[in-house]
Amino acid sequence: EIVMTQSPATLSVSPGESATLSCRASQSVSSNLAWYQQKPGQAPRVLIYGASTRATGIPARFSGSGSGTEFTLTISSLQSEDFAVYYCQQYNNWPPWTFGQGTKVEIK
Amino acid sequence: EVQLVESGGGLVQPGGSLRLSCAASGFPFSSYSMNWVRQAPGKGLEWVSYISSTSSNTIYYADSVKGRFTISRDNAKNSLYLQMSSLTAEDTAVYYCARRGMTTFDYWGQGTLVTVSS
Numbered sequence: 001e002i003v004m005t006q007s008p009a010t011l012s013v014s015p016g017e018s019a020t021l022s023c024r025a026s027q028s029v030s031s032n033l034a035w036y037q038q039k040p041g042q043a044p045r046v047l048i049y050g051a052s053t054r055a056t057g058i059p060a061r062f063s064g065s066g067s068g069t070e071f072t073l074t075i076s077s078l079q080s081e082d083f084a085v086y087y088c089q090q091y092n093n094w095p096p097w098t099f100g101q102g103t104k105v106e107i108k
Numbered sequence: 109e110v111q112l113v114e115s116g117g118g119l120v121q122p123g124g125s126l127r128l129s130c131a132a133s134g135f136p137f138s139s140y141s142m143n144w145v146r147q148a149p150g151k152g153l154e155w156v157s158y159i160s161s162t163s164s165n166t167i168y169y170a171d172s173v174k175g176r177f178t179i180s181r182d183n184a185k186n187s188l189y190l191q192m193s194s195l196t197a198e199d200t201a202v203y204y205c206a207r208r209g210m211t212t213f214d215y216w217g218q219g220t221l222v223t224v225s226s
Contacts, residue, residue: 032211034211034212034213036153036213038153042218043204043216043217043218043219044153044204044213044216045216046212046213046214049211049212050211055212055214087152087153089153089212089213091211091212094158094168095155095158095168095169095170096155096168096170096171097143097155097158097213098155099152099153099154099155100152101152102152102153
């Protein structure tokens with residue numbers, strides 16, 4: 001099973017600033033990596049797949065990068081609606097599909 | 109518009125059983141593989157089970173539920189199911205059904221809460 005590790009657990013950011021979230025895989029997942037956003041009381045929604053491709057309707061301020069074992073989600077100019085929990089997920093070796101433990105982006 | 113609506117959650121005693129349903133609409137349900145993903149209170153996401161499209165001939169389970177949970181689908185009714193038995197407190201979670209697109213889980217339902225407690 002591939003273990004996904006996200007850092008930091010919590011990120012405090014002021015509106016308008018940028019945020020950089022990290023995700024590491026225990027073995028290579030190539031570019032088969034997705035990022036999800038989850039707000040309180042809501043289901044997750046996919047932001048990025050293929051490590052760097054934005055899903056339909058996702059604003060350009062969200063960008064993903066990386067391959068192999070190291071990945072980054074960058075949110076530029078954070079808006080109020082971006083404060084949420086973000087999960088990475090690998091879909092290279094399955095089952096199981098595995099998620100990171102999440103990074104909470106909170107208002108500083 | 110793609111919609112996934114879960115139902116069937118509730119309070120169940122340890123050792124009990126429960127059947128979750130997920131009603132799908134807005135897309136050709138039989139053409140997509142489907143999943144159940146759960147989230148314990150205040151915790152992260154855990155994949156639970158997968159069923160392939162059409163003939164349902166490929167099924168997978170997380171080790172944590174293998175032998176206790178059964179996934180199934182009725183393509184004629186555009187519905188996904190999860191039969192859960194021998195439930196323990198560790199199964200307490202919001203259960204989401206999620207469509208597997210070309211790569212990722214591209215659509216999720218709003219979830220149904222399962223609470224296992226005496």
